Amino acid sequence: MKQNKTQLTPEEHRLFGDLMPEELEEVIQSGFNRRHFVKLMGLASAGLLASYALGAEQLFARAVETDEIPDLIPNAIENGVNVTFKVNSSSKSILIDSRMTLLDTLRERIGLTGSKKGCDHGQCGACTVIVDGHRVLSCLTLAATCQGKSVITIEGLAKENELNPMQAAFLKHDGFQCGFCTPGQICSAVALMKEAKEGQASFATTHISADAKPILLSDEEIAERMSGNICRCGAYPNIVAAIKEAQTGKNVPQNWLFTD
Amino acid sequence: MKPFQFISATNPGDAVARLTKNPEAAFLGGGTNLLDLMKEHVSLPNEIIDIGNLSLKEIKATATGFHLGALAKNTETANHPLIRKHLPLLSKAILAGASAQIRNMATNGGNLLQRTRCSYFYDISMPCNKRVPGSGCAALEGFNRMHAIFGWSEQCVAVYPSDMAIALSALNATVKVKTSVAERLIPFKDFHLLPGNHPEKDNSLAHGELITGIEIPNNSLAAHSAYVKVRDRNSYAFALVSVAAGLSLNGNLIQSAHLAMGGVAHKPWRALQAEDFLKGKPATIANFTKAAELEMASAKALPNNRFKIEMGRKTLINALQLAFKG
Numbered sequence: 184m185k186q187n188k189t190q191l192t193p194e195e196h197r198l199f200g201d202l203m204p205e206e207l208e209e210v211i212q213s214g215f216n217r218r219h220f221v222k223l224m225g226l227a228s229a230g231l232l233a234s235y236a237l238g239a240e241q242l243f244a245r246a247v248e249t250d251e252i253p254d255l256i257p258n259a260i261e262n263g264v265n266v267t268f269k270v271n272s273s274s275k276s277i278l279i280d281s282r283m284t285l286l287d288t289l290r291e292r293i294g295l296t297g298s299k300k301g302c303d304h305g306q307c308g309a310c311t312v313i314v315d316g317h318r319v320l321s322c323l324t325l326a327a328t329c330q331g332k333s334v335i336t337i338e339g340l341a342k343e344n345e346l347n348p349m350q351a352a353f354l355k356h357d358g359f360q361c362g363f364c365t366p367g368q369i370c371s372a373v374a375l376m377k378e379a380k381e382g383q384a385s386f387a388t389t390h391i392s393a394d395a396k397p398i399l400l401s402d403e404e405i406a407e408r409m410s411g412n413i414c415r416c417g418a419y420p421n422i423v424a425a426i427k428e429a430q431t432g433k434n435v436p437q438n439w440l441f442t443d
Numbered sequence: 444m445k446p447f448q449f450i451s452a453t454n455p456g457d458a459v460a461r462l463t464k465n466p467e468a469a470f471l472g473g474g475t476n477l478l479d480l481m482k483e484h485v486s487l488p489n490e491i492i493d494i495g496n497l498s499l500k501e502i503k504a505t506a507t508g509f510h511l512g513a514l515a516k517n518t519e520t521a522n523h524p525l526i527r528k529h530l531p532l533l534s535k536a537i538l539a540g541a542s543a544q545i546r547n548m549a550t551n552g553g554n555l556l557q558r559t560r561c562s563y564f565y566d567i568s569m570p571c572n573k574r575v576p577g578s579g580c581a582a583l584e585g586f587n588r589m590h591a592i593f594g595w596s597e598q599c600v601a602v603y604p605s606d607m608a609i610a611l612s613a614l615n616a617t618v619k620v621k622t623s624v625a626e627r628l629i630p631f632k633d634f635h636l637l638p639g640n641h642p643e644k645d646n647s648l649a650h651g652e653l654i655t656g657i658e659i660p661n662n663s664l665a666a667h668s669a670y671v672k673v674r675d676r677n678s679y680a681f682a683l684v685s686v687a688a689g690l691s692l693n694g695n696l697i698q699s700a701h702l703a704m705g706g707v708a709h710k711p712w713r714a715l716q717a718e719d720f721l722k723g724k725p726a727t728i729a730n731f732t733k734a735a736e737l738e739m740a741s742a743k744a745l746p747n748n749r750f751k752i753e754m755g756r757k758t759l760i761n762a763l764q765l766a767f768k769g
Contacts, residue, residue, distance in 0.1 A: 261446045281449035281491070284478070304479050308544060317518070317547040323478045324548070325471070327449045328495055371544065378543070383522050386538040386678065391531045392665065395522065410678035411542020 189214050192344070194238030202226055202235070215242065224362055227354070230441060240351065241344045264327040270295065271339025279326050286310045286321035289336060297337035297366045301413075308412035311367035312336050318374035320411075337366035340373060348432075349373050352425035357439050360416030368412045372426050375400075375408055379430065400430055444481045451493045455621050455653055461492050463623045463651035470494050470653065472514060472553035475545050480558065484567055485574060499552075499655050502526065508660040513552030513619075513653075517607065518543070520551055530659060532668035532689055536610035539672045542679050552654035555608055555618065555634065558645060559601035559709075560681055561590065572598045573642040580642075588747040589683070592755065593708040599642030600745055603635060603710050604681050610670060611657065612703035612711035613687040619656040620648065626655070635710030642709070664689030664701060669765035671758055672705070682706035684754045686714075686762035690726065697721045700734070700763070707742070707755060714738045717759060726767045728760070735759035 189211050191199065199207040203226075206219055223242060226232050232239040262281040267274060270293060279288055286303075289295045289312070301309030303322045310322040313335040321334075340347035349372050352358070359365040382395030387407040398404065405423045414422065420438050428435040452458035462468050469488035471477060472495065480486035499514040502523045509530065511520055520526055521537035537546065540554075563569045563581035570579035582590055582600050590600040611631055618629045635646050648654070668689040674680040685705035691698040700721040702714035717734035724730045735756045742752045 262448050264449050281447055282444040304482065305475055305545060308542065311544055318544050319548050320475070320544045323475050323545075325449070325474060325478065325491070325493075328471070328474070328493055330451075375543070381522075383518070384527065384534060384538060385543075386535065388538075391534050391538075392528050395524070395527070407678050408543055411544045 192238070192241050194235070195241050196238075198232075198235040198238035198242065202231065233441070240346055240354070266327055266330050268329040268331060269333040271335060277326075281325070281327055283326045284322055285312070285314075285324040285326045285329055285334070288326040289321060289334070295336050295338050298370075299363055299366055301364065301367075306413070307364070307367075308371060309364050309367040311371045311412065313370055313374050316374070316377065318371050335370070337370055340369065347373060349376070349425070349429045352429040353422070356421045356425040356428065356435070356437055357418070358422040358425040359414070359418050364412060364414045364416075368409070368414065368422060371409060371412045372422075372429065375405075375426070376430060378408070400426065402427075445484065445487045445489070447488055448490045449493065450490065451496055453496075455494075455497055455499065455655060458492055458494050458497065459621055459623050459651060459653050461490075462653070465490050466650060468492055472550040473516070473545075473548040474553075475541070475549050476553070476557050480565075483565055485558075485565060494653070504529075505658070508658060508662075511551050511657040511659070513655050513657070514550045517541075517546040517549045517551065517554060521546070529665055530610075530614065530662075531665055532670055532687055533607070533610045533614065533659070535668075535670040536606045536685075536687055539670055539682075539685070540606035551607070551657055554605055555611075555654065555657075556646065556648075557603075557605050560604050561601040562586070564601060573601060573638075573645075576641070576643045583745070586747060587745040589681070589706075590745055590748055591708050592742040592744050592748060592751045593704075593712050594637040595709065595743070595745075596638045596640065596642070598640055599638035599709065601638070601642070601709060602706055603645070603708065604705075605711075606670070606672065606682065606685060606705060608635070609685055609703045609705035609711045610687045611659070612713055613689055613701040614659050614662060614664070615701070617658045617660075618654055619658060621653045621655050622649070623651055628658070631711070632713060638709045645709075662689070662701075663691045667692055667766045667769050669762050671762040671765065673754060673758055684751055684758045686755075686758045688759075688762035688766040690763070690766045692726065692767075695725050697724055697726050697730075702738075702759065702762075704755065704759070707751060714759065716741070721763075726763075728764070731760045731763040731767075734763070 260280045263278050264281050267276040289298050299309040301307035305320050305323045311318050312321045315332050349369050379398045384391050385407045387404050405426050424435045468490035471491045471493045500512040502515050503510050517537050521534045527534050564571050564573050569581040572580050591602050616631045618634050620627050670687050672682050672685040682705045687703045689701040700718045702717050704712040717738040720734045720737050739756045
């Protein structure tokens with residue numbers, strides 16, 4: 184349980200006071216939790232956060248409070264494997280059942296539920312995380328193979344109150360509807376920035392024999408390179424716009440408008 | 444998943460010794476196919492030998508061609524400067540397969556060992572001779588739109604799913620294998636098998652053998668090669684039909700044509716009849732068309748995949764044109 188009261192910034196205080204007054208005291212007393220986060224996402228998708236952009240950005244960057252998850256009782260684990268790996272900025276040592284995937288370990292044992300279990304068969308990309316700098320599918324990775332590796336999840340992308348530019352671009356461009364695929368989309372897109380900078384080729388690359396050099400991603404290239412992340416809501420045009428904005432650092436016109 | 448012991452192999456010899464000792468053990472490379480099969484209870488190993496830390500990851504030029512480490516990742520292979528420059532057909536084929544995430548995980552050796560995506564093979568409530576020998580083939584009279592048009596048997600009509608292997612077939616690769624006593628080299632054409640009466644065997648590896656690398660001989664195809672993949676959606680889907688084409692040209696004259704097809708058989712289908720026809724002939728649309736027709740003449744469709752014969756003909760012609768154009 185958290186000992187100190189939550190220190191809200193003035194912008195966050197204004198947002199809660201205006202939009203979620205009944206939760207304000209709870210947030211101050213016991214922290215920003217998942218329920219608040221979900222409600223905030225609801226407000227975001229209803230377009231109600233437009234005039235609270237700074238406060239919303241600060242809140243989204245906050246790590247949602249999680250309780251320590253106790254070790255499982257030993258006989259609940261078959262073929263136990265001790266594994267130590269880095270998740271975001273902290274090192275985790277954990278005894279796991281050999282069958283545990285990285286996804287289940289992150290979600291069920293470490294309490295990082297940002298990475299989503301969509302299909303659990305490597306077909307949807309919702310579980311995408313970044314391992315040693317490369318985007319991979321955590322549902323097809325055995326946690327036991329992660330010894331000594333460094334894992335970055337959606338929870339590890341923001342720096343304190345500052346969103347990763349890709350997260351900010353997804354918010355600005357409304358790169359989601361239900362949001363379930365979003366953590367995977369964003370992790371995938373963040374890793375894509377590095378791949379493009381290194382000049383990695385894709386199936387859409389026309390002159391594959393040419394020397395690798397940094398690539399400014401076209402719509403076609405983004406579609407090809409992001410094809411491992413499925414969005415059933417069909418937010419693709421907005422996702423493409425967000426990735427273009429994050430890559431160029433320049434404003435890309437939004438695909439949506441307020442209608443009032 | 445069925446419970447299994449997890450062990451990390453320390454070197455190739457250790458890996459081979461451990462696998463040889465236990466008939467129910469399996470190697471784990473990238474895991475992108477094996478884990479899925481284990482979740483579906485199609486594969487039921489009681490011991491997983493992780494080979495991910497073995498140092499079989501080198502990609503380099505050799506005296507006679509190129510060496511791909513078995514455990515180098517697909518992404519790294521497709522993007523290696525040597526491969527992009529000298530074997531663009533291989534880069535293109537790798538990049539046609541799966542998604543960026545999966546290519547970052549998948550190893551070269553593991554790619555060759557992918558199992559069919561036939562939905563009856565995956566569904567343990569259905570008969571499948573590949574999964575349970577002697578149980579029958581549900582695809583033969585089932586939904587077989589994605590299935591084979593070449594080399595199938597009454598026992599199995601499944602197709603082999605890899606794109607990378609289609610290019611390796613066209614490039615005359617050799618698979619380097621470590622056994623418990625020695626090393627052996629398997630020519631690519633003999634590596635994967637047609638189903639015949641033993642569809643449970645995808646390839647000619649024996650239990651206990653480890654792929655250590657893939658050797659590709661030098662060639663003069665880099666300037667005139669193409670990988671064309673036709674699929675239900677534009678990316679991240681298995682091939683209905685794919686063609687790897689490489690032409691060795693002397694002016695307008697074809698010295699040799701290298702052609703392999705994916706999505707049509709239980710193994711990479713080397714289009715030998717088309718190759719033979721094209722040898723020594725001018726590179727013209729008429730000759731490409733004739734070659735494609737000769738190859739497709741021996742295709743035999745199943746009830747739901749007759750379209751693949753015309754699609755195969757057109758894809759062969761298209762790939763030859765693109766390869767010629769360079």
